[in-house]
Amino acid sequence: AQSVTQLGSHVSVSEGALVLLRCNYSSSVPPYLFWYVQYPNQGLQLLLKYTTGATLVKGINGFEAEFKKSETSFHLTKPSAHMSDAAEYFCAVSVGSNYKLTFGKGTLLTVNP
Amino acid sequence: AAGVIQSPRHLIKEKRETATLKCYPIPRHDTVYWYQQGPGQDPQFLISFYEKMQSDKGSIPDRFSAQQFSDYHSELNMSSLELGDSALYFCASPYGGVEGDGYTFGSGTRLTVV
Numbered sequence: 001a002q003s004v005t006q007l008g009s010h011v012s013v014s015e016g017a018l019v020l021l022r023c024n025y026s027s028s029v030p031p032y033l034f035w036y037v038q039y040p041n042q043g044l045q046l047l048l049k050y051t052t053g054a055t056l057v058k059g060i061n062g063f064e065a066e067f068k069k070s071e072t073s074f075h076l077t078k079p080s081a082h083m084s085d086a087a088e089y090f091c092a093v094s095v096g097s098n099y100k101l102t103f104g105k106g107t108l109l110t111v112n113p
Numbered sequence: 114a115a116g117v118i119q120s121p122r123h124l125i126k127e128k129r130e131t132a133t134l135k136c137y138p139i140p141r142h143d144t145v146y147w148y149q150q151g152p153g154q155d156p157q158f159l160i161s162f163y164e165k166m167q168s169d170k171g172s173i174p175d176r177f178s179a180q181q182f183s184d185y186h187s188e189l190n191m192s193s194l195e196l197g198d199s200a201l202y203f204c205a206s207p208y209g210g211v212e213g214d215g216y217t218f219g220s221g222t223r224l225t226v227v
Contacts, residue, residue: 043221
């Protein structure tokens with residue numbers, strides 16, 4: 001079975017600073033990896049995904065993530081944080097032809113002015 | 114573009130009552146996934162349907178049942194509600210036609226059991 005571990009339930013950065021949200025996965029077969037963002041009382045919005053091909057994936061709102069098989073990681077980064085980035089971020093994994101997602105526990109990103 | 118529609122957005126029920134949540138996937142999409150997200154928790158997979166048949170089952174209580182209809186909308190029926198059932202319930206509709214391409218989530222139904 002697959003699983004996801006997000007390191008740090010709460011990350012706080014200053015506006016304009018680098019954002020780094022960590023995600024490690026466990027899967028016995030090649031995984032598909034996703035990052036979702038959730039604003040308060042809203043649904044989940046896909047930021048980016050890795051399925052096959054290029055390991056550096058660019059998403060919306062200036063976010064990107066790099067799939068590193070050797071480290072079983074899929075960390076999310078953004079060079080410069082904006083106040084509007086404050087939200088909960090979930091890393092998720094699915095395997096095979098099954099669309100079922102297994103989520104990490106989430107990381108709450110706070111952006112300070 | 115059409116999205117995933119869930120109704121109602123909010124629902125308040127008393128313990129031991131019954132609730133029905135509805136999900137209308139992206140038009141012509143034949144697959145629906147249901148997730149439950151408790152307060153401060155990550156979403157947990159409940160059940161999924163493909164072409165009106167149950168395709169997978171997760172941590173769904175026996176008190177819950179779901180089905181997918183001929184127009185591909187799905188309903189999650191919850192009976193004998195408990196306080197612990199208070200959560201945000203999402204449904205999701207796969208898109209892209211590519212394996213593992215991710216999917217679109219609805220805005221969710223917030224169920225509060227009092």
